Amino acid sequence: MDTHPGATLAQLLLAGFTTLVDEVVVELEREGHPGVTATHAFALDAIDAGAQSASELGRSLGVSKQAAAKTIAALEELSYLDRRADPQDARRKYLTVTDRGHEMMAIGEGAFDAYRTRLAGQVGTRALHSLENVLRILTTQQV
Amino acid sequence: MDTHPGATLAQLLLAGFTTLVDEVVVELEREGHPGVTATHAFALDAIDAGAQSASELGRSLGVSKQAAAKTIAALEELSYLDRRADPQDARRKYLTVTDRGHEMMAIGEGAFDAYRTRLAGQVGTRALHSLENVLRILTTQQV
DNA sequence: AGCAGTCGGACAACCTAGTTGTCTATTGTC
DNA sequence: GACAATAGACAACTAGGTTGTCCGACTGCT
Numbered sequence: 001m002d003t004h005p006g007a008t009l010a011q012l013l014l015a016g017f018t019t020l021v022d023e024v025v026v027e028l029e030r031e032g033h034p035g036v037t038a039t040h041a042f043a044l045d046a047i048d049a050g051a052q053s054a055s056e057l058g059r060s061l062g063v064s065k066q067a068a069a070k071t072i073a074a075l076e077e078l079s080y081l082d083r084r085a086d087p088q089d090a091r092r093k094y095l096t097v098t099d100r101g102h103e104m105m106a107i108g109e110g111a112f113d114a115y116r117t118r119l120a121g122q123v124g125t126r127a128l129h130s131l132e133n134v135l136r137i138l139t140t141q142q143v
Numbered sequence: 144m145d146t147h148p149g150a151t152l153a154q155l156l157l158a159g160f161t162t163l164v165d166e167v168v169v170e171l172e173r174e175g176h177p178g179v180t181a182t183h184a185f186a187l188d189a190i191d192a193g194a195q196s197a198s199e200l201g202r203s204l205g206v207s208k209q210a211a212a213k214t215i216a217a218l219e220e221l222s223y224l225d226r227r228a229d230p231q232d233a234r235r236k237y238l239t240v241t242d243r244g245h246e247m248m249a250i251g252e253g254a255f256d257a258y259r260t261r262l263a264g265q266v267g268t269r270a271l272h273s274l275e276n277v278l279r280i281l282t283t284q285q286v
Numbered sequence: 287a288g289c290a291g292t293c294g295g296a297c298a299a300c301c302t303a304g305t306t307g308t309c310t311a312t313t314g315t316c
Numbered sequence: 317g318a319c320a321a322t323a324g325a326c327a328a329c330t331a332g333g334t335t336g337t338c339c340g341a342c343t344g345c346t
Contacts, residue, residue, distance in 0.1 A: 004188060004255070005255075005256060005259055006257070006258060007188060007252060007255045009163065009259050009275065010181065011185065012275060012278040013157075013160035013163065014160045015278070015281075015282040016156045016282055017157045019281055020149075020152065020281070024153075041150070042150065042154065045147065045150060108150070109147055109150060111149070112147070112148075112150045112152070113148060113149035114149070115286065116152050118286050119277070119280070119281060122280060122284070123280055128277065130273055130274065131273065131274045132151075132152060133266070133270075134270050135159045135274075137265060138163070138262060139162050141265075143262050143265060
């Protein structure tokens with residue numbers, strides 16, 4: 001039935017990601033946050049979790065500092081971030097998440113979690129935990 | 144430990160995809176097929192499986208016919224495809240996979256399958272089947 | 287047989303999310 | 317004080333898509 005099991009696995013992983021993300025983006029738009037992408041949401045999470053400069057954000061997301069700077073510019077434009085001079089280090093621009101940024105994060109997280117909970121209801125908590133465990137092994141080990 | 148389970152699931156899915164694909168691209172390069180991307184390999188699979196025109200390929204991959212045409216142009220440039228006039232329909236350009244294309248497909252599939260088999264060895268066949276089942280539900284149903 | 291509508295393909299302009307390379311200003315280290 | 321490392325800005329580029337427009341070829345209907 002499936003003549004390409006390995007390639008199918010890859011396509012399933014990508015399709016799963018886009019399905020989940022599309023759902024969340026639609027929900028964010030419905031809740032008053034149009035123009036937000038998954039990249040934005042992940043970056044804002046990383047900044048709120050401690051990445052306080054473009055270089056640091058790039059390292060934390062695994063992309064170049066230039067790419068991180070572009071994402072930061074977009075988030076600032078959408079009023080999700082403030083950039084201020086760092087009094088300790090004149091090279092840096094200190095990043096803080098605005099109130100609107102925290103609101104967007106909460107809605108995004110809520111939508112992600114709600115989807116995950118619905119999925120758990122359909123396939124069972126054990127199957128979902130098993131999936132997450134397999135993916136963690138896939139991404140962190142030499143398989 | 145994980146304060147964002149839903150977002151983490153999305154990131155795991157994407158990271159799983161890129162891990163798998165990067166591995167295969169490296170293997171293809173090592174086996175004499177540099178410049179091949181996952182997009183190319185998936186498109187060639189779809190063409191070999193019956194998508195015989197740019198429009199049809201686009202529908203089968205879920206992208207616009209223009210995007211499919213760009214991928215086809217790249218595959219033709221890399222000598223993985225032939226485009227010939229269709230005697231039955233002068234609008235169409237009939238697509239056939241070359242010998243080198245079939246060789247590349249075989250290597251790509253082999254690399255994908257080998258990785259999947261190694262993963263099954265680490266986590267068990269049941270866990271892998273369960274993962275694929277969950278992803279199929281995630282991508283094909285209204286969850 | 288004619289004609290309207292659909293379909294395949296090409297071309298252009300644009301977008302997103304990244305890349306590398308180069309540059310300046312600042313900071314930390316010996 | 318010299319010098320390497322770091323933060324950020326700017327430019328040019330790439331991949332892989334998108335819409336919109338257009339034309340020529342086919343198809344179904346009357």
